[in-house]
Amino acid sequence: MKKLAKKKLQRLPLIQDFDDIQARIKADRLLAARLQEEERETFIVKERAKFLYDTIAAQRRFLAQQRAAAIRSRTP
Structure with missing residues (x-):
């Protein structure tokens, strides 16, 4: 029983480190998603x-062509 408790105490820092790493990964993933969305926007x-x-x-070119055609089609 004491050995089991001792092993759990030895693993506790590893578990905490693992949890911290998982939290960082999640935060990084969220940050990357937000930055990608901003870039897309x-x-x-x-x-x-x-x-x-x-x-x-294109509208300006079209209107210029229409004006030029109107000027050319006028009678002198």
Whole structure:
């Protein structure tokens, strides 16, 4: 009985270290997930901005073409 209690006392620091390591792993996993989400969000914002810029540029080109066609089709 004393041997069993002694073995448990010897294993206690190992168990505590294991628990600490598991807690750190979980915290690191949560941090990594949060950072990845922030990175995805930043990418999405940049992607949206580029899409908006491209859309506005295409609209400007289209309107310029329409104006040029209207000017060319006028009678002198």
